[in-house]
Amino acid sequence: VIVTKTSMENKKKDKDQQITEEHKEIPEEKERPPLVVLDSGAFFRRYITDDAHEYVTCQEVLNEIKDEATRQYIENLPFKLETKSEINEDSFRFVTKFAKETGDYQSLSMPDMTVLSLAHSLVKQRGEG
Numbered sequence: 266v267i268v269t270k271t272s273m274e275n276k277k278k279d280k281d282q283q284i285t286e287e288h289k290e291i292p293e294e295k296e297r298p299p300l301v302v303l304d305s306g307a308f309f310r311r312y313i314t315d316d317a318h319e320y321v322t323c324q325e326v327l328n329e330i331k332d333e334a335t336r337q338y339i340e341n342l343p344f345k346l347e348t349k350s351e352i353n354e355d356s357f358r359f360v361t362k363f364a365k366e367t368g369d370y371q372s373l374s375m376p377d378m379t380v381l382s383l384a385h386s387l388v389k390q391r392g393e394g
Contacts, residue, residue, distance in 0.1 A: 299391075300391075301320050302384040303326065304377070305330060309335060319347065322349070323379050329376050349383055352382045359385060364381075
């Protein structure tokens with residue numbers, strides 16, 4: 266077998282063409298998630314994009330945010346942030362039981378448990394879980 270520079274270039278062109286054709290099948294616009302439940306880490310890291318339909322957090326998460334810069338960041342988000350203050354007790358019990366079963370319970374704070382419970386209850390309300 267003789268491999269020449271030209272044959273290698275042709276193989277690369279073929280591969281590039283294949284990759285280009287594969288990417289044509291990927292839709293241009295990704296589907297927006299209906300709901301994003303935010304924990305404090307998303308605010309501290311400024312890791313929030315405006316590509317969802319609805320954004321929700323809980324008061325316990327907002328209470329964790331003490332620095333003025335992060336509070337300003339939250340106030341200036343380009344979308345409405347809904348704050349839930351009541352957490353479903355059944356969801357809280359479920360999350361607590363699950364966290365104990367996985368061994369995560371001792372490493373989760375009350376705000377962590379609350380935001381997980383919020384996410385669980387919202388998924389259940391929407392019939393998605």
